[in-house]
Amino acid sequence: MSTNKLHFETLAIHHGQEPDLLMGAVVPPLYLTSTFAHSDPGVTKGYDYSRSGNPTRTALESNLAALEGQNALSPAFGLAFSSGLAAIDTLLRLFQPGEHVLVSNDVYGGTYRLFERVFKPLGLKFSYVDISRPEVVAENLYPETRLVWLETPTNPLLKIVDIQELSAAVKAKNPKILVAVDNTFASPYLQQPLALGADFVVHSTTKYIGGHSDVIGGAIVTTLPEAYERLKFLQNATGPVPAPFDCWLTLRGIKTLAVRMETHSANARRIAGYLNEHAAVAEVLYPGLVSHPGYKIAKKQMRDFGGMISIILKGGAEAARQLVKNTRLFTLAESLGGVESLIEVPALMTHASVAGSALEVPAGLVRLSVGIENVNDLLQDLQDALKA
Numbered sequence: 001m002s003t004n005k006l007h008f009e010t011l012a013i014h015h016g017q018e019p020d021l022l023m024g025a026v027v028p029p030l031y032l033t034s035t036f037a038h039s040d041p042g043v044t045k046g047y048d049y050s051r052s053g054n055p056t057r058t059a060l061e062s063n064l065a066a067l068e069g070q071n072a073l074s075p076a077f078g079l080a081f082s083s084g085l086a087a088i089d090t091l092l093r094l095f096q097p098g099e100h101v102l103v104s105n106d107v108y109g110g111t112y113r114l115f116e117r118v119f120k121p122l123g124l125k126f127s128y129v130d131i132s133r134p135e136v137v138a139e140n141l142y143p144e145t146r147l148v149w150l151e152t153p154t155n156p157l158l159k160i161v162d163i164q165e166l167s168a169a170v171k172a173k174n175p176k177i178l179v180a181v182d183n184t185f186a187s188p189y190l191q192q193p194l195a196l197g198a199d200f201v202v203h204s205t206t207k208y209i210g211g212h213s214d215v216i217g218g219a220i221v222t223t224l225p226e227a228y229e230r231l232k233f234l235q236n237a238t239g240p241v242p243a244p245f246d247c248w249l250t251l252r253g254i255k256t257l258a259v260r261m262e263t264h265s266a267n268a269r270r271i272a273g274y275l276n277e278h279a280a281v282a283e284v285l286y287p288g289l290v291s292h293p294g295y296k297i298a299k300k301q302m303r304d305f306g307g308m309i310s311i312i313l314k315g316g317a318e319a320a321r322q323l324v325k326n327t328r329l330f331t332l333a334e335s336l337g338g339v340e341s342l343i344e345v346p347a348l349m350t351h352a353s354v355a356g357s358a359l360e361v362p363a364g365l366v367r368l369s370v371g372i373e374n375v376n377d378l379l380q381d382l383q384d385a386l387k388a
């Protein structure tokens with residue numbers, strides 16, 4: 001069956017997941033094996049060793065490629081990794097010492113740490129700028145620039161970058177410069193960067209794609225066949241592969257991605273509106289608020305605005321600490337994108353590794369990952385905690 005004309009919700013459930021040929025299992029089996037029998041030396045059914053490939057991983061990789069590549073101009077290829085950072089690490093290995101990567105100045109703390117403390121000592125060059133301003137991007141592209149790296153919405157400041165405009169501007173300057181978008185905050189249901197001109201999409205599938213806070217994983221999807229072959233080589237040569245069970249769990253999560261993202265977005269919209277009116281709140285960072293500087297771009301390039309909200313409290317860092325200690329339904333924890341609501345203080349938790357750098361986040365910033373519980377219970381929880 002050709003699945004490329006199907007809608008997103010259908011692809012999420014079916015693509016790469018046809019009933020198994022041997023027994024007819026409707027859910028693709030979990031191939032919990034490290035190795036595969038040969039009928040003659042070198043003769044296999046397509047798999048020989050699970051670092052190189054595993055059928056459960058193939059099902060996940062092909063599904064992710066279909067979702068991110070749904071509206072891309074050329075076919076997309078997917079690769080799954082043991083974590084989001086393993087995916088980013090593998091992508092950065094495409095580049096050589098002396099080459100330059102232009103990075104958005106608001107990225108996940110672990111990405112910044114990987115760039116600065118692992119790849120910089122190996123000779124790659126990085127600069128961090130406000131990538132939402134085209135003139136700033138143009139000024140910072142050098143002859144040795146090979147990659148532009150961004151998130152949108154960004155973690156944790158929820159800034160929006162126009163992917164189409166940025167990709168076009170970069171390619172106009174030098175068509176060889178590649179554009180990579182970490183699409184973790186939006187998920188392919190809300191935003192598809194490959195259709196907007198990006199060359200790579202990267203995910204921490206730990207977040208919305210897995211969706212249930214029970215598995216760590218990552219992915220790269222690209223429309224460039226040569227880069228895909230090199231990344232596939234690196235995946236096997238360096239070994240950052242996900243376990244078959246982790247692939248199986250992630251696939252299980254993907255089936256409900258569309259309905260989850262609808263509810264995450266609807267709940268977050270209500271909560272952002274409530275917080276925006278609250279006397280204790282100085283600022284709400286949510287791209288779905290008309291007052292957000294990225295609202296128009298987000299409306300154009302995203303299906304909805306997602307489930308992440310950051311707020312700055314009038315009481316600063318101490319008020320932030322009190323708030324996160326007093327919520328009951330919003331659990332104080334790192335990570336995001338699961339069915340349950342989480343709350344955290346990035347400066348002390350997820351983004352502690354950018355302290356003292358140009359990417360430092362405000363001490364009083366609180367980040368909420370709005371879950372899919374009943375929104376009235378979530379509103380009540382925040383109301384009680386803000387009172388305390």
Ligand SMILES: *Cc1c(COP(=O)(O)O)cnc(C)c1O
Nearest residue numbers: 083084085108155184204206217
């Ligand atoms: C969590 C996260 C990562 C890292 O992914 P892991 O699965 O934790 O390794 C990368 N980018 C963003 C935007 C994230 O939120």
